[in-house]
Amino acid sequence: MGIVKISDLMHENLRVAGSALSRSINAQAEHWMRVGMLTEMHPELDYRDICQLLIKAELTGGLDITAAATPTAAPTTAPERPRAPATGKH
Template identity: 40%
Template sequence: MPAVIKLSDQLVSDARPYAAAMHRSVPKQIEHWARLGKAAEENPDLPVGMIQELLISLEEAKAGKFSEYQFG
């Protein structure tokens, strides 16, 4: 459910170039950072890059973009 929250001007300003580079809206960029930060806090032993790849993998699986791993 969408909610109105107050964010600092600095956070919005910091998010703007990242949002443009990643073809996201500023709110979606901040949401992405929040999701990544939450996952990082829940998994402190994992590098952020690995967490990003895991989040991408989960979204790919939801979209049906996966195949069975072939050993050998």
């Protein structure tokens, strides 16, 4: 464990988001770091896919960057989901 220095504005953002989501400031910061790390490692995944990855990681002992970086840790493409019908409006 260590100390990470962040701006006062980011600390306030963490406080507000953490309070809204019933997380401590540290838990909110860690959540955002995990999501950001996985987003950089797997840009093809959306937020829902990343949350599913985090849940699977938790069930297998927690998120490990070494395991998350391996090709088998996450799908190479986002899972196929039904798409909304086109409305023709732009």
